[in-house]
Amino acid sequence: xxxxxxxxxxxxxRRDGHQAFFVGGCVRDLLLSLPPKDxxxxxxxTPPEITALFPHADLVGAHFGVVxxxxxxxxxxxxxxxxxxxxxxxxxxxxxxxxxxxxxDAQRRDFTINAIFLDPLAPPPPxxxxxxxxxxxxxxxxxxxxxxxxxxxxxxxHLRLLRAVRLAARLGFTMEEETLAAxxxxxxxxxxxxxxxxRDELTRILTQPNPAEGLRLLDSTGLLPVVLPEVQRxxxxxxxxxxxxxxxxxxxxxxxxxxxxxxxxxxxAWGVLLHDIGKPATFSVSDxxxxxxxxxxxxxxxxxxxxxxxxxxxxxxxxLALVANHMRFGxxxxxxxxxxxxxxxLPRFDEHLAxxxxxxxxxxxxxxxxxxxxxxxxxxxxxxxxxxxxxxxAGLIALGYPRGPLFREILTAVETAQxxxxxxxxxxxxxxxxxxxxxxxxxGGTSESGVGxxxxxxxxxxxx
Numbered sequence: 001x002x003x004x005x006x007x008x009x010x011x012x013x014r015r016d017g018h019q020a021f022f023v024g025g026c027v028r029d030l031l032l033s034l035p036p037k038d039x040x041x042x043x044x045x046t047p048p049e050i051t052a053l054f055p056h057a058d059l060v061g062a063h064f065g066v067v068x069x070x071x072x073x074x075x076x077x078x079x080x081x082x083x084x085x086x087x088x089x090x091x092x093x094x095x096x097x098x099x100x101x102x103x104x105d106a107q108r109r110d111f112t113i114n115a116i117f118l119d120p121l122a123p124p125p126p127x128x129x130x131x132x133x134x135x136x137x138x139x140x141x142x143x144x145x146x147x148x149x150x151x152x153x154x155x156x157x158h159l160r161l162l163r164a165v166r167l168a169a170r171l172g173f174t175m176e177e178e179t180l181a182a183x184x185x186x187x188x189x190x191x192x193x194x195x196x197x198x199r200d201e202l203t204r205i206l207t208q209p210n211p212a213e214g215l216r217l218l219d220s221t222g223l224l225p226v227v228l229p230e231v232q233r234x235x236x237x238x239x240x241x242x243x244x245x246x247x248x249x250x251x252x253x254x255x256x257x258x259x260x261x262x263x264x265x266x267x268x269a270w271g272v273l274l275h276d277i278g279k280p281a282t283f284s285v286s287d288x289x290x291x292x293x294x295x296x297x298x299x300x301x302x303x304x305x306x307x308x309x310x311x312x313x314x315x316x317x318x319x320l321a322l323v324a325n326h327m328r329f330g331x332x333x334x335x336x337x338x339x340x341x342x343x344x345x346l347p348r349f350d351e352h353l354a355x356x357x358x359x360x361x362x363x364x365x366x367x368x369x370x371x372x373x374x375x376x377x378x379x380x381x382x383x384x385x386x387x388x389x390x391x392x393x394a395g396l397i398a399l400g401y402p403r404g405p406l407f408r409e410i411l412t413a414v415e416t417a418q419x420x421x422x423x424x425x426x427x428x429x430x431x432x433x434x435x436x437x438x439x440x441x442x443x444g445g446t447s448e449s450g451v452g453x454x455x456x457x458x459x460x461x462x463x464x
Contacts, residue, residue: 150182271322
């Protein structure tokens, strides 16, 4: 849909006498025979001229000459050729000047492979190409190279440091020597970038093809200790070879990223990255290498990372749940029926399964626990995992029990018996409660533990 709209927008601009080209990532991907995600158009038309042709378009970046042409299921960004003034904040130019020449526009772009202009309407296929900085040669050489001075490009927008890594990893390209040297020199400047921008770029690296290569490149370019020093500390931390023949915690994490399913969610990818983040702090050697308490330590480390990168509350809780529960698969065959059902009904349990599968494939390779959990989940519809309650707080009050902290203990015990198949009716639940908590003995309540049955982390005593 986007391509169809983009071709129509291009045709309309050309018919009205303006220069107009596809530009940027869509051209790069088309020349690599990859499906473009979005289509961007660069044109000599000014924003008023664009909006005159497309009355329902939005001025999304009027200061930069950017207009968004939209249809119900598609949108195309149309930008006027421009040059840019100096960048004073490592993100935006102080001013822009709209120009009529594509060459001038190409000079401001980040990488040569993103600075190619294409008129797909001109013969022969793929169309007329304007390539002022030899981007097609760099595509052929599978090379990431900056337009002009690499240090100048990275000083203009510090986030380009991470974009270079993302592109190289996704496409399987190498860094041109001068570009790589500039990344290493400019790496500390990432500390001045807004946390949300860093988070989003890291998430793209972790969820695109070749995430492990992205992490390796973050490390080799010197960017990793700036954005995720806690992850760099995984390097060189040995693991017990009987459980982890692959090597240290860093290697294990890289292999897990390689085994993520295509189009993994951001929370799953971050859960994999951080699942063993507590191992360096809990490393010990006794009868063998151990990481006692690494789950709890990992939660204590992961939470500040997610806060620093300003993850949403929902994403934070899901990522922490993945860290907290990843060791529980080791006990899955020994779980009581009620414990297993509560485990299987964790929110977004498919992500817990996917993380465990990657954990196994990134280490010993045994998938017995994964297949058992997968089978039990497939055999257990929601009404089995979370059946209607046989008794509620209101029901306890009706039986004469005073409201208080004891309610939680009683309701949890009733549900446990129900999940075990010991109770099936409300009458049985009432009899169970009266026998376990006689009314004459209730002069007060027990204190709450503060940990719900679906939130208990693993022991962290297994090497993981």
